[in-house]
Amino acid sequence: MAQEIANETPWQPSPTYPDIRFRAFEPAFHRFQVMNSPVQKLAGGCMWGEGPVWFGDQRALLWSDIPNNRILRWDEETGAVTTFRKPSNNANGNTRDRQGRLVTCEHLTRRVTRTEYDGRITVLADSFEGKRLNSPNDVVVASDGGIWFTDPPFGISSYTEGEMAESEIAPAVWRIDGQSGRLAKVADGIPGPNGLAFSPDERILYIVASRAEPRQILAYDVDGARLSNPRVLIQAEPGHTPDGFRVDTEGNLWCGWGMGGEGRDGARVFDAGGTPLGHIDLPERCANVAFGGRHRNRLFMAASRSLYAVHVNAQGVAGG
Numbered sequence: 001m002a003q004e005i006a007n008e009t010p011w012q013p014s015p016t017y018p019d020i021r022f023r024a025f026e027p028a029f030h031r032f033q034v035m036n037s038p039v040q041k042l043a044g045g046c047m048w049g050e051g052p053v054w055f056g057d058q059r060a061l062l063w064s065d066i067p068n069n070r071i072l073r074w075d076e077e078t079g080a081v082t083t084f085r086k087p088s089n090n091a092n093g094n095t096r097d098r099q100g101r102l103v104t105c106e107h108l109t110r111r112v113t114r115t116e117y118d119g120r121i122t123v124l125a126d127s128f129e130g131k132r133l134n135s136p137n138d139v140v141v142a143s144d145g146g147i148w149f150t151d152p153p154f155g156i157s158s159y160t161e162g163e164m165a166e167s168e169i170a171p172a173v174w175r176i177d178g179q180s181g182r183l184a185k186v187a188d189g190i191p192g193p194n195g196l197a198f199s200p201d202e203r204i205l206y207i208v209a210s211r212a213e214p215r216q217i218l219a220y221d222v223d224g225a226r227l228s229n230p231r232v233l234i235q236a237e238p239g240h241t242p243d244g245f246r247v248d249t250e251g252n253l254w255c256g257w258g259m260g261g262e263g264r265d266g267a268r269v270f271d272a273g274g275t276p277l278g279h280i281d282l283p284e285r286c287a288n289v290a291f292g293g294r295h296r297n298r299l300f301m302a303a304s305r306s307l308y309a310v311h312v313n314a315q316g317v318a319g320g
Contacts, residue, residue: 011041011044011283011306013038013039013040013041014038014039017035017036017038018033018034018035018036019033019037019038019039019310021039021266021280021281021282022278022279022280022281023263023278023279023280023281024277024278025276025277025278025279026275026276026277026278028271028277029269029277029278031313032269032277032278032312032313032314033312033313034310034311034312034313037310037311037312038310039280039282039308039309039310040308040309040310041306041307041308042074042079042081042300042306042307042308042309043072043074043081043306043307044305044306044307045305045306046065046068046072046302046304046305046306046307047065047066047067047068047304047305048065048066048067048161048287048304048305049063049064049065049287049288049302049303049304049305049306049307050063050064050065050066050092050093050244050287050288050302051063051064051091051092051093051094051104051105051138051244051288051302052094052288052289052290052292052300052301052302052307053094053095053096053102053290054290054291054292054293054296054300055096055100056292056293056294057100059075059076059077060073060074060075060076061073061074061076061290061292061300061307062084062094062102063094063288063300063302063307064088064091064092064093064094064104064302066090066091066092066107066161067090067160067161069086069087069088069089069090069108070083070084070085070086070087070088070091071083071084071085071086071088071091071094071104072084072307074307076293087108088104088106089106089107089108089109089111090106090107090108090155090161090162091104091105091106091107092104092105092106092107092135092136092137092138092155092161093105093136093137093138093139093149093244093288094139095139095140095141095319096141096319097114097141097145097147098141098143098145098319101114101115101116101117102114102115103115103124103139103141103147104139105135105136105137105138105139105149106136107135107136107154107155107156107161107162108155108162108163109126110126110132110133110134110135110136110155110156110162111123111124111125111126111133111136112124112125112126112133112136112139112147112149112176124147124176124181125149125174125176125183128169128174128183128185131168131169132168132169133151133169133174134151134152134153134154134155134156134167134168134169134171135151135152135153135154135155135156135161135162136149136150136151137149137150137151137152137154137155137193137194137195138150138194138195138196138244138288139196140196140197140198140319141178141319142178142198142202142319143202143318143319144178145177145178145179146175146176146177146178146225147175147176147178148173148174148175148176148186148196148205149173149174149176149196150171150172150173150174150193150194150195150196150207151169151171151172151173151174151193152171152192152193152194152210152211153167153171154192170188171188171190171192171193172185172186172187172188172190172193173185173186173187173188173190173193173196173207173227174186175225177225184225186225186226186227187207187220187227187230190207190209190218191209191210191211191212192208192209192210192211192212193207193208193209193210194207194208194209194210194243194244195207195208195210195242195243195244195245195255195256195288196208197245197246197247197253198222198247198317198319199247199251199272200247200248200249200250200251200317202222203221203222204219204220204221204222205219205220205222205227206218206219206220206233206245206247206253207220208242208243208244208245210241210242210243213238214235214236214237214238214239214240215236215240215241215242216232216233216234216235216236217232217233217234217236217242217245217253217255217270217274218230218231218232218233219231219232219233233270233274234253234270234274234276239259239261239264240257240258240259240264241257241258241259241285242255242256242257242268243255243256243257243258243285243286243287243288244256244287244288244289244302245288245289246289246290246291246316246317247316247317248291248314248315248316248317249314249315249316249317250272250314251271251272252269252270252271252272252277252314253269253270253271253272254267254268254269254289254291254299254314254316255267255268255269255270255289256285256286256287256288256289256301256302257279257285257286258282258284258285258286259285260285263279263281264285265281265282265283265284265285265286265303266279266280266281266282266286266301267279267280267282267286267289267299267301268280280299280301280310282301282303282308284303284304284305284306285303285304286301286302286303286304286308287302287303287304288301288302289301289302290302290316291314291315291316292316293311295315296315296316296318297311297312297313297314297315297316298310298311298312299311299312299314
């Protein structure tokens with residue numbers, strides 16, 4: 001049962017099995033739906049939910065509520081929602097490194113941090129050649145320990161998700177070397193670099209161009225610490241907005257989706273070739289997703305004001 005943190009529009013579960021919120025565009029989408037697993041609302045009361053990340057050792061999910069300057073925690077055993085960190089420096093994207101530590105993008109401090117096992121905060125990146133980053137947005141960690149993140153100016157464009165400030169450096173995608181800690185720019189010229197994720201074999205990096213018109217998901221070939229061969233994998237329909245996303249073990253992309261309007265809000269699924277397979281409808285825009293649960297087969301969806309989840313016949317790749 002969802003824990004309500006503030007006044008919310010009442011949630012209406014699907015009246016039937018299978019859940020009517022699964023809409024197939026292609027027959028291949030039907031195999032992802034678990035017949036007796038409904039979409040559940042787990043929590044409400046956020047202003048802008050983002051950055052979900054699963055902690056299997058704690059059986060818990062963390063996610064950011066950026067304008068409210070907090071990271072929340074949902075407990076799988078009890079369903080309780082508590083505050084993990086406040087203030088969070090207007091935290092946005094979160095992930096775990098290959099040692100299980102929390103890695104977070106912070107808007108207010110314009111930095112990427114790591115939470116150590118004892119709770120100490122280590123700053124991984126906040127500037128390049130004397131110029132401050134903009135507002136790190138989303139982050140993933142590769143199997144070699146490299147930390148890849150996007151840095152658009154969204155957090156410094158108003159006082160809602162940080163502090164308004166002039167940009168000192170062009171929006172870009174960056175990589176922090178897992179051994180040396182060296183920061184390097186890996187891609188620029190992307191309109192509003194936002195969500196990002198690796199293919200299962202880490203040979204492709206997908207990046208959302210969230211200020212392209214219409215919105216796009218780009219694909220880059222990965223060669224160690226270098227990117228090449230940029231191309232458009234997914235061209236969103238006008239008025240549709242992809243945001244954060246994750247990839248399953250078969251290479252399908254599970255994308256936070258929406259911008260208002262019937263049939264837009266929720267999570268949209270594409271195959272590795274960019275073909276839209278189907279959509280999970282939500283009553284509000286979904287900003288980001290994460291796979292969790294014992295088998296990484298529960299899809300958590302951080303939406304505008306709420307957190308939703310559903311079990312699916314797919315497993316998220318490790319490191320997402």
